[in-house]
Amino acid sequence: MPDYGHELLFGTFITPGADDPDRVVALAELTEAAGLDLATFQDHPYNPGFLDTWTLLSWVASRTQRLRVSANVLNLPLRPPAVLARAAASLDLLSKGRFELGLGAGAMWDGIEGMGGRRLTPGQGVQALREAIDILRGAWDTSTRALLRQDGKHYSVPGMRRGPAPAHDIGIWLGAYKPKMLELTGAAADGWLPTLEYLQSPDRFTANRLIDEGAEKAGRDPRQIRRLLNLFQVDFAAAGRGFLQGPPGQWVEQLLPMVLDEGFSAFIIGRDDPRLIQMFAQEVAPALREAVARERARTGVPAASSRPAAVLAQRLPGLDYDALPPALAAHAVEPGDRDYERARHSYIRRGSPALVLRPGVAAEVADAIRYARGQGVPLSVRSGGHGISGRSTNDGGIVIDLSRMNSVQVLDRDRRLIRLEPGARWGEVARQLAPHGLAMSSGDYGDVGVGGLATTAGIGYLARRYGLTIDHVVAAEIVTADSRILRVDAGHHPDLFWAIRGAGGNFGVVTALELEAYEVADVAVAQLTVDADDTAGLLTRWAALVEQAPRELSSFLSVFGTARGPMARVTLVYAGDDVESAQHALTPFVDIGPLLGQQAQLMPYATLVAPPHNRHHGQGLEDTRSGLLHHITAEAAASMRSMMHSGEVSVMQIRSVGGAVNDVEPEATAYAHRSQNFSVIAATDPERVAHLDRHWADLRPHLDGMYLSFETRDDPKLLTEAFPGPTLSRLRRIKAEYDPDNVFNRNFPIPPARDVVPQR
Structure with missing residues (x-):
């Protein structure tokens, strides 16, 4: 089987024992602290020795900051899909996009019947699961106001109001082992979540093939389905005793072909052992990531697309979506994506971009500029999207949306020095500066993004007393048209520092600003x-x-x-x-x-x-x-x-x-x-x-x-x-130096001077 190109995930499968709930939560917190990505819990509602899984997921999400949480897997016959859709979206919103939905058709039917559930045959279980997936996805789809209606054999909704939309596209990962369930996984799910020790007939190679065939039969790219794997019979030892029974280096050697040859991209260990969790996180996960990245670079494996077929069908011809670097692809938004309606427009202007990129750090902004320059379509840059000029969206082009870059820091209270990222909103800046007795003039509307205002001028409610926002900028980080990341201030690239205070949109993407705030309560x-x-x-x-x-x-x-x-x-x-x-x-x-x-x-x-x-x-x-x-x-x-x-x-x-x-x-x-x-x-x-x-x-x-x-x-x-004669002449010379090809040409484009040879 091929490497499907998914980003690697590492996690834990924690026993939700009711006898010591504090230990259960502590293991989840350790999972995050050690640097793993995911904590999962089995779901057996009929077992009184276990904590209720949904309550536990909610509690763990509230006790962690970065960790993804999922059941492994939820027992569908005891969790009606219409209610489950609401609960899943709610938990995802509350956790800011950290919930994934591991889902199973049901097992241990005596226990299910004992709690009032209905016993299903294997065939009925597959059909019920398919109906449930349709209800879940339909409830999360708020792009239409039409009521969700489904007349299924197992689950019916006569007229359900849709929503809320979750914070991110929740992955539906199926615990599947038999051919019909594997076919359903390929046709309708986002991931396959089996346990290695249970993969016997069919074995994991045949199961992977059946998933691929199910995907192709449904018109999907098999790369859309992530392959996850629970691992229970594992341990670390000084000398190798068998599969995943040895030193960390042996683990890496044995897991690497499972990624490259079989397509698995997430490994979840089922041992409630703090030492094992820490070693897995600190010695296996980074080494395996490095080995996989090295092999993918050598073989040119493209990053996987998690988009459904309906989204792929809306891709603009001529735009190379598969060439996106994985870090950008993970947060990109395309027509048909659930987030597209929220990402396509600005406050003022409606838009229909072919792709919205949402970088999180300056290096990803550099990658975004490099990618966009190779596509030959309009390029817009957005900080908050409120800009009255409306130039932060377009039709058929690329938008670099900086909303994920939104930190606000007080670097030095005595000097009143603050650092703002461009995607922060001025209202949030004011709120976070207030406890320090500081403020910064910032227009009249709290939803305005930092980046646009602080590179144009900044006429605000405090302007006559303290001046324009740009008058307080003492340094900036900017990514230029050639993807260089520069610090600019009075001593570094002073000409560019001068230019971005008033004409910043013409010279690159400003990714951070340092300003001297003032004492205002x-x-x-x-x-x-x-x-x-x-x-x-x-x-x-x-x-x-x-x-x-x-x-x-x-x-x-x-x-x-x-x-x-x-x-x-x-x-x-x-x-x-x-x-x-x-x-x-x-x-x-x-x-x-x-x-x-x-x-x-x-x-x-x-x-x-x-x-x-x-x-x-x-x-x-x-x-x-x-x-x-x-x-x-x-x-x-x-x-x-x-x-x-x-x-x-x-x-x-x-x-x-x-x-x-x-x-x-x-x-x-x-x-x-x-x-x-x-x-x-x-x-x-x-x-x-x-x-x-x-x-x-x-x-x-x-x-x-x-x-x-x-x-x-x-x-x-x-x-x-906008720019009187001497100012414009100087700007044109600086434009020729830093953006001679006029890449940033959406916001009052300044033509580069023709007689300037760029220096590098």
């Missing part, structure tokens, strides 16, 4: 709802007060078109907890217009930007226009009034900048707009874009520059609005 927040019928007057009064206010105060004003006319919402944030000073700064704003509602309170900054964790499905306004204003003059306000009273523009938002933002010299970062006081954005529905453009053209003479991330047009002529 509570902030004073006021929310005003204002009748905006006198839109021009409201805007000029608000803007004048903002410019006169102390730097501690930043404000965002949004105007919405409603059936009764424009309505405004004003957010005022005073960066400090001095109530008297905050009140003095906030009070003048109650006179900007007729108030429809108001509230003010002192709150932690983390509460202000708490993440709602919204699901992204392209629900936003897809067309936006962005510009910067030095001041809101009467003429600019009149233009914006005309825009919002037309009924053709859905929303306009103005954000205050100035203050500390303008203390920075224009040439210090690639964001050169350091004299303006306001950023303005307007958005509307797709069918009214022409009207928006007409109104924007009227406002355009009053604008000076653009905030890149709020603009959805990609006209190259707009580059000089």
